[in-house]
Amino acid sequence: MTAILTTNNVHLYYGEKEALKGVSLAYDDNSITALIGPSGCGKSTYLRCLNRMNDLIPNIRITGSFNFQGTEIYAPDTNLVTLRRQIGMVFQQPNPFPFSVYENVTYGLRLNTSLKKAELDERVEQALRQAAIWDEVKDDLHKNAMSFSGGQQQRICIARLLAVQPDIILLDEPTSALDPISSVQIEETLLALKSDYTIIIVTHNLQQASRIADRTAFMLDGHLIEVDLTSQLFTQPAHQETSDYINGKFG
Numbered sequence: 001m002t003a004i005l006t007t008n009n010v011h012l013y014y015g016e017k018e019a020l021k022g023v024s025l026a027y028d029d030n031s032i033t034a035l036i037g038p039s040g041c042g043k044s045t046y047l048r049c050l051n052r053m054n055d056l057i058p059n060i061r062i063t064g065s066f067n068f069q070g071t072e073i074y075a076p077d078t079n080l081v082t083l084r085r086q087i088g089m090v091f092q093q094p095n096p097f098p099f100s101v102y103e104n105v106t107y108g109l110r111l112n113t114s115l116k117k118a119e120l121d122e123r124v125e126q127a128l129r130q131a132a133i134w135d136e137v138k139d140d141l142h143k144n145a146m147s148f149s150g151g152q153q154q155r156i157c158i159a160r161l162l163a164v165q166p167d168i169i170l171l172d173e174p175t176s177a178l179d180p181i182s183s184v185q186i187e188e189t190l191l192a193l194k195s196d197y198t199i200i201i202v203t204h205n206l207q208q209a210s211r212i213a214d215r216t217a218f219m220l221d222g223h224l225i226e227v228d229l230t231s232q233l234f235t236q237p238a239h240q241e242t243s244d245y246i247n248g249k250f251g
């Protein structure tokens with residue numbers, strides 16, 4: 001399989017502090033990769049590099065390469081709006097805009113395209129169906145997205161991202177603010193989406209990683225310790241630190 005995204009020898013410094021220490025990882029299309037590791041190991045920092053969400057942090061320095069479909073993400077001529085359409089992100093706290101469901105889902109489309117109303121309607125339904133929230137909101141498309149439950153809001157945010165047809169979906173602990181039923185619904189949604197997208201998810205929840213991820217990467221203190229098929233990493237990790245972490249000895 002060819003990798004859709006490859007990061008090579010990534011180092012990231014917040015001022016003097018080195019938060020990423022040579023992370024190299026490649027991602028296959030149509031797969032879910034989980035990034036796990038104790039608090040502060042650099043998971044979110046690394047994830048945010050992938051669509052340049054760290055760009056505005058003062059005194060940040062990033063080295064290494066980030067090859068996305070043959071182009072360098074950090075090339076000077078990269079268009080950030082296009083990049084973030086292709087590599088979208090879902091955050092820990094659901095963050096719908098304070099507008100209707102319909103306006104949320106069409107937001108990126110109205111910025112990037114000049115689709116007609118009927119085409120917009122079609123894309124809205126398609127994205128909400130893919131995010132497994134259509135049945136719950138189809139009669140309330142013009143209701144404020146903030147009036148739905150946290151889990152519903154998170155699936156509306158996923159639909160908002162899917163509407164612009166990204167290639168890669170980044171998720172930073174997308175279920176940690178949600179109840180268990182909503183979390184399962186998000187996991188099922190991600191499993192269904194994997195046939196069309198590349199998904200990279202940061203999670204503290206090891207059961208979640210083992211339920212949904214094809215591959216899991218374990219990070220510690222800015223290093224990538226190992227990456228493997230999830231079943232392999234959880235049953236026969238190659239490194240003692242990984243074994244100690246997954247067995248709850250720290251973290």
Ligand SMILES: Nc1ncnc2c1ncn2[C@@H]1O[C@H](COP(=O)(O)OP(=O)(O)OP(=O)(O)O)[C@@H](O)[C@H]1O
Binds near residue numbers: 042057
């Ligand atoms: N904006 C920032 N400025 C300075 N240091 C930062 C910044 N963001 C993160 N760090 C530091 O970089 C290191 C990695 O943080 P990061 O948030 O990426 O870890 P994490 O593994 O995602 O942690 P958690 O699981 O708690 O979210 C930590 O030591 C953190 O304090």
